[in-house]
Amino acid sequence: MDALKDGRGPRYEHACTQLHELLVRIAMDEVLRRGPRYRIVGPELNDLAHQAAADALMRITYKIQEFRGDARFTTWAYRFVVLEVSSKLGRHFWRAAHARFDSDEWAQVPDRPGTDPASHWQAQELVEAVRDAVATALSARQRQVFTAVVNGVSLETLASELETNRNALYKTMFDARRKLRARLVAGGHLGGAG
Known part of the structure; x- marks a missing residue:
């Protein structure tokens, strides 16, 4: 040294x-x-x-x-x-980025041994509802941030790439999660409590 x-x-x-x-x-x-x-x-x-x-x-x-x-x-x-x-x-x-968030991958939820057909169907339906909510309920900026965070991009890298700060990213994610939850509750995929 x-x-x-x-x-x-x-x-x-x-x-x-x-x-x-x-x-x-x-x-x-x-x-x-x-x-x-x-x-x-x-x-x-x-x-x-x-x-x-x-x-x-x-x-x-x-x-x-x-x-x-x-x-x-x-x-x-x-x-x-x-x-x-x-x-x-x-x-x-x-x-x-397009390689990680391919719409065909949403439909490829792996079968798990021991999962009954009804549970599998419900899981598929929830995945489809989330995919639709991400595509339609979020603004372009929220979708961009949400997709990056879900794919594991660090907040430091994301903040640098988008020329913003961590607090702004936290706020964007908070708003995106709130919109997604509201859409899933309205569609009957999640309970309204919480």
Whole structure:
């Protein structure tokens, strides 16, 4: 860690190389864990991990003077690479958002062993009602935020992409949930209490 604070020379270069190797391993673990949710596979997954590790390394070397030693250095560095992975996955969602919210997928609720036909039909009907409510009851902005949150985009990434703040996103989600609940209650899919 002291070699990183020097900011130059062979010790610094060696420390950066070692740190980058660690960051790539952490980023690969993170994208392998979270990538399938975003339908990222193969070379794109590998590329995303390497980009996140490189960006995290740049951020760490820039902020190394702020490291106070309250935690292990690797724990501190881990946070940077995980945040970079989250940011890159969020951006990937915005480039391919249609892939995660495909209307055909709404109808593909998996059969569960032991579910009787009536329960299965009711579940299918509820899914259809939610899909319809999202499409018709929400404003375009509410639908955009709701869809992103349901698909796991972090609030930090979402706020950055939409050029807003977390409080505005909370308010948008609150209003969207209220509209969806009202539509589902009116359609007899949910009880009116609560």
